[in-house]
Amino acid sequence: MSAPSSSPGLVERVSNFVAENKRAVLIGTAAAVVAAGGVAYYASTSQRPPPGADEEKGERKGKKKSKSKKHKAAKDQDSPILEERAPKAADVSDAAMSDDERSKAAASLKTKGNQAYQQRKFSIAADYYTRAIEVSPKPEPVFYSNRAACYINMSPPKHELVVDDCNIALSLDSSYVKALNRRATAYEALGDFEQSLRDFTAATILDKFQNESAAQSVERVLKKLATKKAEEILQHREKRLPSFTFVSAYFAAFRSRPLPTLPENPQTGDSTLILALEALGAADYTHSLSLVNEALEQGISWDAGKAEALNLRGTFKFLVGDVLGAKDDLQASIDLVPAFTQSWVKIASVYMEQGDPRKAFECFEEAIKHNPNDPDIYYHRGQVLFIMNEFAQAAENYTKSTSLDDQFVFSHIQLAVAQYKSGDLAKSMATFRKTLRAFPQRSEPQNYYGELLLDQGRFEDAVEKFDKAIELEKAKPPPMNVLPLVNKGLALYQWKQDIGAAERCCEEALKIDAECEAAVATLAQLSLQQGKIGDAVELFRRQSELARSEPELVNALTYQYASAAQMVFVENYPQMASQLSQIARSMV
Numbered sequence: 001m002s003a004p005s006s007s008p009g010l011v012e013r014v015s016n017f018v019a020e021n022k023r024a025v026l027i028g029t030a031a032a033v034v035a036a037g038g039v040a041y042y043a044s045t046s047q048r049p050p051p052g053a054d055e056e057k058g059e060r061k062g063k064k065k066s067k068s069k070k071h072k073a074a075k076d077q078d079s080p081i082l083e084e085r086a087p088k089a090a091d092v093s094d095a096a097m098s099d100d101e102r103s104k105a106a107a108s109l110k111t112k113g114n115q116a117y118q119q120r121k122f123s124i125a126a127d128y129y130t131r132a133i134e135v136s137p138k139p140e141p142v143f144y145s146n147r148a149a150c151y152i153n154m155s156p157p158k159h160e161l162v163v164d165d166c167n168i169a170l171s172l173d174s175s176y177v178k179a180l181n182r183r184a185t186a187y188e189a190l191g192d193f194e195q196s197l198r199d200f201t202a203a204t205i206l207d208k209f210q211n212e213s214a215a216q217s218v219e220r221v222l223k224k225l226a227t228k229k230a231e232e233i234l235q236h237r238e239k240r241l242p243s244f245t246f247v248s249a250y251f252a253a254f255r256s257r258p259l260p261t262l263p264e265n266p267q268t269g270d271s272t273l274i275l276a277l278e279a280l281g282a283a284d285y286t287h288s289l290s291l292v293n294e295a296l297e298q299g300i301s302w303d304a305g306k307a308e309a310l311n312l313r314g315t316f317k318f319l320v321g322d323v324l325g326a327k328d329d330l331q332a333s334i335d336l337v338p339a340f341t342q343s344w345v346k347i348a349s350v351y352m353e354q355g356d357p358r359k360a361f362e363c364f365e366e367a368i369k370h371n372p373n374d375p376d377i378y379y380h381r382g383q384v385l386f387i388m389n390e391f392a393q394a395a396e397n398y399t400k401s402t403s404l405d406d407q408f409v410f411s412h413i414q415l416a417v418a419q420y421k422s423g424d425l426a427k428s429m430a431t432f433r434k435t436l437r438a439f440p441q442r443s444e445p446q447n448y449y450g451e452l453l454l455d456q457g458r459f460e461d462a463v464e465k466f467d468k469a470i471e472l473e474k475a476k477p478p479p480m481n482v483l484p485l486v487n488k489g490l491a492l493y494q495w496k497q498d499i500g501a502a503e504r505c506c507e508e509a510l511k512i513d514a515e516c517e518a519a520v521a522t523l524a525q526l527s528l529q530q531g532k533i534g535d536a537v538e539l540f541r542r543q544s545e546l547a548r549s550e551p552e553l554v555n556a557l558t559y560q561y562a563s564a565a566q567m568v569f570v571e572n573y574p575q576m577a578s579q580l581s582q583i584a585r586s587m588v
Contacts, residue, residue, distance in 0.1 A: 269298030
């Protein structure tokens with residue numbers, strides 16, 4: 001488990017605030033917490049007759065003239081409509097027709113195609129649209145888009161031909177929303193989620209966010225794309241420690257313990273273990289990791305020392321995202337010393353990472369059997385209950401932890417947060433004020449109290465608490481905890497819409513901890529607010545690199561690809577760029 005899980009988490013609050021206040025700045029902002037599914041843009045043809053291939057009664061005029069493109073021959077020999085073939089005998093006189101006669105003939109063929117489509121005779125409808133294309137005196141995007149709709153509904157669908165026809169339709173009319181949606185659907189079926197997302201994004205913006213089905217398609221494809229990319233990244237990414245802020249918060253969630261006593265005749269590995277633990281106490285995490293690996297390689301002579309080393313190495317593995325490796329080390333630590341309750345508590349956090357709370361609670365029960373008076377057990381069991389939204393039970397565990405050791409600041413903080421989440425505002429505020437008096441030199445109560453004040457919209461009071469937390473942090477030996485700086489930036493933005501001040505707070509935080517994900521995420525959102533989409537894409541890419549777990553990575557990639565899709569839209573439709581903020585304001 002980590003240090004206090006404030007309500008809600010900082011990065012989540014940044015995302016939620018931006019989504020609520022300016023949804024159209026980023027199509028994906030409102031969809032950042034990706035839906036579990038989404039209504040498909042095209043309903044299954046087995047459920048109900050599809051809508052008309054193109055429900056416009058007249059022809060759709062292209063916005064620019066272009067030479068007619070010959071449709072690519074298909075390799076499917078089963079359906080003659082998909083083959084290149086000579087015109088039917090009735091069409092031989094086409095060349096002798098005037099342009100007006102050809103236009104009327106094409107319109108008639110299109111009407112017949114629409115009727116066949118409504119009757120679910122997709123091959124026949126496609127044939128009519130093909131003949132309309134051949135006879136028309138100039139290329140009409142509606143004919144290609146309608147034929148694409150036929151290809152989508154054939155069994156099996158002809159997705160490659162859908163893309164071909166929509167490419168032609170869009171070359172004639174780049175704002176043809178139905179062609180964008182049809183091409184997006186085909187790309188999605190072909191597994192090209194990035195291109196599908198771009199098309200669905202363009203269709204949604206061109207429709208001024210009024211088409212709920214297209215918006216749901218953006219969410220669906222975003223989820224597929226981000227999940228796929230996250231899996232690819234995690235397979236090849238070198239494992240490394242997350243930011244100092246994250247690592248220090250994790251270790252701070254455990255009470256400090258005295259160094260183990262060396263055996264009478266210590267071996268080299270025994271002494272190296274002590275160095276590793278000393279480096280941990282000095283917050284030199286990279287050195288501590290290197291030393292504990294070295295100690296285990298050298299060999300540790302006594303069981304308690306080896307269990308300690310396995311606990312530490314397992315913790316580092318957990319922090320770098322090697323969940324299975326962490327589980328193996330922590331279990332080996334328990335096998336050596338079954339009463340080592342910290343290893344039981346940490347393996348419980350591994351089970352929670354794997355989505356198995358039942359096993360996590362079993363680990364807590366085992367730890368209590370060995371040492372019912374270890375306050376860490378109850379604090380971390382409270383954290384699991386908090387994550388599960390069982391706030392009353394979480395509060396009971398924090399209280400139990402505090403009764404066993406009232407000098408651990410996080411038990412007090414988290415009790416106040418649980419009370420707040422339970423809706424008992426008065427009790428929560430009283431607990432925080434008591435904690436502030438009990439720990440006047442600690443920054444954490446100031447920071448987390450500020451977060452609750454911010455959540456209530458008490459901006460001035462919140463900023464005052466963040467400033468006090470920053471002051472206390474700067475008085476400590478470096479490096480400082482930068483989260484109060486990020487919180488202050490967010491508060492100033494919400495309070496005064498002061499983007500410059502918010503950015504300066506985050507930039508100061510990153511000078512101290514260059515890998516602080518909360519600071520990067522906040523800067524990315526602030527870039528979106530200013531329409532600096534290119535900057536936002538780069539910042540979300542950076543956030544993706546910092547993400548520790550798959551859910552964190554999926555979230556960052558969701559924003560990254562949603563931002564990139566809008567950037568492509570602005571490049572393709574520069575005339576719409578100035579309208580986006582106006583659309584956004586109309587939706588707030």
